[in-house]
Amino acid sequence: MKKFAPVGALLAVLAGTAVHADDSDGIEYRQHIMKTLDEEMAAIGMILANRAPTDALATHTRILATTAATAKKAFEPKIPGGEAKPEVWANWADFAKRLDALTAATGQLAQVDAAAATGVRADLATACKGCHDQYRVPKK
Amino acid sequence: MKKFAPVGALLAVLAGTAVHADDSDGIEYRQHIMKTLDEEMAAIGMILANRAPTDALATHTRILATTAATAKKAFEPKIPGGEAKPEVWANWADFAKRLDALTAATGQLAQVDAAAATGVRADLATACKGCHDQYRVPKK
Numbered sequence: 497m498k499k500f501a502p503v504g505a506l507l508a509v510l511a512g513t514a515v516h517a518d519d520s521d522g523i524e525y526r527q528h529i530m531k532t533l534d535e536e537m538a539a540i541g542m543i544l545a546n547r548a549p550t551d552a553l554a555t556h557t558r559i560l561a562t563t564a565a566t567a568k569k570a571f572e573p574k575i576p577g578g579e580a581k582p583e584v585w586a587n588w589a590d591f592a593k594r595l596d597a598l599t600a601a602t603g604q605l606a607q608v609d610a611a612a613a614t615g616v617r618a619d620l621a622t623a624c625k626g627c628h629d630q631y632r633v634p635k636k
Numbered sequence: 637m638k639k640f641a642p643v644g645a646l647l648a649v650l651a652g653t654a655v656h657a658d659d660s661d662g663i664e665y666r667q668h669i670m671k672t673l674d675e676e677m678a679a680i681g682m683i684l685a686n687r688a689p690t691d692a693l694a695t696h697t698r699i700l701a702t703t704a705a706t707a708k709k710a711f712e713p714k715i716p717g718g719e720a721k722p723e724v725w726a727n728w729a730d731f732a733k734r735l736d737a738l739t740a741a742t743g744q745l746a747q748v749d750a751a752a753a754t755g756v757r758a759d760l761a762t763a764c765k766g767c768h769d770q771y772r773v774p775k776k
Contacts, residue, residue: 517687528679535668547661566692
């Protein structure tokens with residue numbers, strides 16, 4: 497079987513270098529998405545408070561809407577951990593409904609002008625908080 | 637002049653509640669943009685390393701490209717501070733050229749498939765590092 501040794505060595509190298517998604521990857525990935533939502537909500541909040549240039553509002557709302565649409569998919573794999581409570585998957589139907597509402601609300605924000613955006617953003621912030629209270633481990 | 641007192645009181649209230657952008661706002665705003673770039677680059681890096689679902693690649697590259705386009709505008713006001721070195725404005729032409737290159741590279745990333753994306757992302761990471769080395773205060 498000596499002639500297979502190089503193949504075995506090659507397989508060992510491949511096993512060492514091939515990368516596969518594991519649970520910590522799933523957690524890390526969804527955290528990048530939620531942090532993007534966070535940063536973009538903050539940028540939008542600054543614009544609506546006249547603390548940043550209004551002309552960037554449409555761009556940030558578009559980024560927020562696009563990101564929100566990726567969030568549900570990122571939570572679909574049942575991987576408890578990070579800041580997610582186990583209730584995310586125990587109450588998946590409710591959690592998914594809330595993420596759908598988030599996507600719809602951000603899409604709506606992307607379509608309104610600055611005057612109407614303040615109201616939509618307030619609804620959105622309430623939606624964020626409602627879901628975080630229910631499904632996110634409280635910050636220490 | 638007694639009849640003007642209520643007007644004066646109203647003006648005082650308005651002065652207290654009206655919000656105007658100041659320097660710390662300018663710094664905070666551009667930090668939200670750079671952090672969004674960071675999170676999205678990380679998400680894309682995970683996808684290209686097979687640590688997150690490939691089907692989200694197009695969405696993340698689109699978010700990255702859209703965000704990159706907002707970065708230059710956010711640095712235009714000359715507000716030293718945060719992690720930005722004064723060289724950002726001292727060498728504005730070079731800094732602006734690098735941000736234009738970033739926008740072009742992210743736009744390119746948004747148009748390639750997963751196989752080609754790895755190479756573009758490597759170029760992009762080099763561009764990020766090159767600019768950070770030159771213009772960002774080193775992390776402690």
